[in-house]
Amino acid sequence: MQQPSLKALTTIVEEISRSGNPEAIMSRIVQQLRALLQVDVCSLYLCTPDQQHLILAATEGLSASAVGQARLQLDEGLVGHIAASLSTLNLGDAPTDDRFVFIPETHEMPYHRFLGVPLLHLRKLVGVLVIQGRERIPFAQETEAFMITVASQLAGTLYSLQSQGNWYERAPSSSAYRRLKGQKGAPGIGVGQIWPLRPHRSLDQVAEASCSDPTHEREALETAIQAVADDLESSSSHLDQHLPTDVHALFNVYQMMLQSPELHRSCCELIDTGKSAAWALRQTVERMAHQFQQSEDPYLQARGEDIHNIGQRVLNQLLSRDSLSKTLPEGDLILAAELISIADLAEFPLQRIQGIACTRGSTLSHTAIVANALGIPAVMGLDSFEPEQHAQSQMVVDGHRGECILNPPAALLHEYRRMINEDQRFMQDLERLRDEPAISRDGFEVSLLTNTGLLADVTPGLQHGAEGVGLYRSEIPFMIHDGFPTEQEQYSLYAKVLHAYAPRPVSMRTLDVGGDKQLPYFDISETNPYLGWRGIRFSLDNAQLLITQVRAMLRANAEYGNLKLLVPMVSRIDEIQTFRRHVEKAVSTLEREGVGVGMPPIGMMIEVPSAMLLLPRLAPYVDFVSIGSNDLTQYLLAVDRNNPRVASLFDHLHPAVLVALEQIQKQCESLGLPVSLCGEMASDPAAVLLLLAMGYDCLSLSAFNIPRIKHLIRSVSREELKPLLESTRLCQSEADVRSLIQPLLEAAARRHG
Template sequence: MLETLRHIVQEVNAAESLSQALDIIVGRVRDAMGTQVCSVYMRDPSSNRFIFRATEGLNKDQVGLASLAPGEGLVGLVAAREEPLNLESAETHPSFQFLQGIGEEHYHAFLGVPIIHQREVMGVLVVQQAERRRFDESEEAFLVTMSAQLAGVIAHAQVTGAVAEELLGAPAAPTRINGIPGAPGIAIGTAVVVSPGADLYAVPRRMVSNRRAEMRAFREALTAVQADIRAVSENLRGQMSAEDHALFDVYLGILDDSAIGGEVAALIKAGHWAQGALSQVMIQHIRHFERMEHSYLRERAVDVRDLGTRVLAYLQARDKECQQDYPERCILVGEELSASALGEVPREKLVGLISVRGSGNSHVAILARAMGVPTVMGAVDLPFTRLQDRELIVDGYHGSVHLNPPPEVRQRFQAMLDEDIALSRDLESQRDKPCQTLDGHRLPLWVNTGLMVDVVRSLEQGAEGVGLYRTEVPFLLRDRFPSEEEQRQIYREQLQAFAPKPVTMRTLDIGGDKALPYFPIEEDNPFLGWRGIRVTLDHPEIFLAQVRAMLKANAGLGNLRIMLPMVSNISELEEALSLIQRSHDEIRQEGLDGELPPIGVMVEVPSAVYQARALARRVDFLSVGSNDLTQYLLAVDRNNSRVADLYHSFHPAVLQALYAVARAGHSEGKSVGICGELAGDPLGAVLLLGMGYNMLSMNATSLHKVKKAVRNVTLVETREVLDEVMLMEDAGQVVLRLERLMAERGLEKFLHAPLEQ
């Protein structure tokens, strides 16, 4: 069964259109189960009916014509109940409805299972047989497993097919791909696809006019790989058997003009760019080998993949030398975008981001919010390799991407974009006003930074300090560890830019979803593994150099604060404090004077919540990292789009933890701040104000909204609302209560995304 499943999924994955994918499914499933009929009914979003879309065994002339409504007939019943239906005699069931013309009157046994993707019923997969019998448990299990395996593939094929048909000149069908909101806002622009290094499956489709240059580049890459193979072959001559050594001649033959090399050249002559032509041909051959029955031949797929990857690496190296020409309104699209990818696009041209992987709390989404770039994450059904140079609409409010929007939809999104700009101008009036409640309570608003572009934006928005400077960002943008002097210069720029306002520098926080390319951390469960303070304590040479660079950068300014990430116990804190003291002693011996700056701990894990008072006793301040704390409290990976809807900052358990930390810090006379995304949410800011937080740190784009909310409430009423919500048992109830408070102040338009229409 597993082998059959694997083969069918591979074939469907290789399909160029939804129709082709469905034809493969019905043919292969009928053969695998030995039934007489296999059919697929797909839900049409516009009519909400289940259309007869593909069949083996029934009348194919009715494909696309026959249909059933939800709850109508056996197919509609399967869809409505969202569970399998296994009948010995279908026509005797009360829900049976005869569909004229499809030819099912001869078949009695019926087994239908729903095709469900992201909680939505997309269709129904049906097998039928003339013999009156119930399908046995193993057959039912097979069809249920097949449906579950294929749901995502079918969803992807729907969008891929729509894009492919348009490229072939067919009418463009409006298509919406749902993901997860990453950063709010609307973007309308041109897609630029980011390809990871030498990944055949992530090469964007692109047509070119200069075919001769592409052919020349391909020939040069081919020649380079052939030279590499000959060199390796010569080095290993005499060390391998003649039979094994003959494989090198096979590899050279595969790349020959009469084989794969010739197929790639033909596609380039047809107008495809070299990378795309290579990708298409190599993937086709890899899948051909993978489908073979003989294990030896199946393993040749690995060889073909390796050869293709080698040629692609040479092509990418050549293309990287050519400066990327970014469109005026660039939407960056990739399977998994990185901070370095964002940094390569001129800021004035970057208007939107789309990432196939990740969630709204991924590191790249946090950076996008800091930069004010509308972003959609977790768009798993997006055929991103086919989107190069296409106009897209990014709806960062609702987490959706629109392809081929009709004129009225495009106009609606343009109106939303214009409204956003108007609201932003309205909020700019808050810039020079103090952040204080109606009854005079001051609440400092600081910013989270990481890139130098954040500095200008933060100062323009009226930030009162930096609650989190992500020191890992300069590390992520390099191909090696920055030296102590390089770090000193970077930190000095930050400290000088904000002086005399305080700047809180978090020591290197890597691991989890932040991996350095030159210091890879391979773990099965990185978020519970080697990350944050754990890494730097294991590598004191990195930690000491960084702290020394910070202390030196602070000379003559005195606005530095140091913050330690991912502390989970007292011994880690004491070891880190000892190393900081050692760094301070060392720079004093070098002749640099200055007091030790304030040192704080990030409260990001449950153990730190329960030991908050003991931690506060040893440091100068506490700062809650609410993103990670929410993740660990709720056991929800914030990069996993499948469980993103379970990640909720207003979950009662999260609120209880936040309140406990505030009380613990204050009981030791220490200030308590927060630098997670919750601080930048006006609803969250009101609650944190009531809890007694001394400072909120957020992305610069959130400063004015939060200030507007704070200036329209009293401290007394925030405490009253806090008392109410702390008794609630559901995050939704909490949000509704806070929204009611904001509505009473006339602030609805600053809190919500525009309603979807």
């Protein structure tokens, strides 16, 4: 048999990646491999999502009627042996092997030679790929090597469909019960009928086209932009009585994007070259969104979604489509779409919106922020869900778990309704804790601060009892402008945030951009932006920008006195020394100008391991420390949490991370430095118990997690947690740590259930 080349393998992989549905993907695999390897049989077995069985998913050579019917346990037969042992099996006479199991519906008795390889993706079993022949000799070593290579190339493609289970639910009806995984958008549980918000045409469907009258195209675009601006203004008024005042800043951000000179200029330049307004809009929106989306910061990535959202609304206006139908079914609604804008929400009676389900987006989308403010459960980034196919079907939106249940059975629906009632009673109980301290049963008090980056985030923090802002991300004004914002523009924004929280402290992080967070007007190209020109490195190399920002923050603080300056990505002593000199010079200059500003506290973020190791030598130059748990975990573990191949290895309860956090806390205590921790870790109940035991008395987290974390802290005794911390030092993995903590979390829940 002629051995296939790597070029042939590349062709197969490319063709498969272009297939449109699960059946086409799997059929193409077995068809191509059977022909390429010149064998009698090629079969694909996939593991069920519960990892209990292997099912024949596609075959060329065995009986077609066995597809979807032939089922093996993971240790049953030759295929099951491969799955259980995760090893290749190459036999010359398979039916004589003791492990062979005959499956009558496959009609495989004529075949003797057998070669099977496991399909593994990110250490998880996806399935088994098998070839068979009539000869009674094993396959050649070259063929075995090629099959192993094929398996490694195809495992990732097959994993996404295998884990969803659609491949053996041949044609799920619109009434089929399904669980859909996504990301947590806003907490809570909602039940209602699905109401799709289907864009009449999406931006990525716009094809390149020319125009014969550029003037007409420019006028049409400007009319569409103005129509969207008017809709936003109307929607903002409609939500006035329901939203906290500052959340309306989201509408202002949308308006700012609409009026962006870059949006108008770039579109018009393309139109003037003869392109259609729709194509010009798509090109401009994608380019602007790309600046945000290539950032490693999920918060900034979410701003790219907002630009796409605005672009979609302009496109719908541009194409003169009808507005959303107002003929709604009776009862509660679950709004579903790729993305749902704030203005979309305003078109519905808010009391009827029980949940939001989006096939795109993230926890940090503007939609998620508003859903939190409105108390609407939301799940973002749902996989394999097309809302239009399930209009008016019943759905449960579980914002606590980040999943949706389509057409839930009666018993499951009853259980969810019971949970909704319990959740409502629980949140009412937590409301009474808003002005109470987060103090453990034995008197250890923790300050709970909030993270924010938009003025719109301010009110939820205050409403949920935040004692200040532990991390204010100052990048947003820089990202949404057509150029560097002026000192006065920055001053106006910072003053509003400081005023809203006064006299509570607000830690404002200086500009954290660089190779990984591109500005649309300042291009940086780097091979490895995670280790590149970013954070304080970028700011010090662009001192005029840093000084302008520091002056704006100092001026904003002159009246309120609650500013704390926070320096990102410190890795060297001279960085914090130079930063402090710039602040001292700015204070001196402003005071000479007649502005009495004073020197605010200066803190540094510990995100880079070198800052942790240099802490005693950095201490003389800082007044406080803030641990960025997301980046510190990423750098300690060498894991990019945005890379799907290694994201499962990212866990802030990794033993190495816990060792580092204990070391930082002890050093800060001995140095007399106040220390806080921000990031996802501060919202993880299991992590909070360990942080409490370590002695951390200040956490900064999302506003909507504050009540639950406060409730947890008030439910436990710190002294009782210290033995738990001691036990975690013996754990060998994050899974061991979580198993150790789980009983205590359950006990805390029962104590105040």
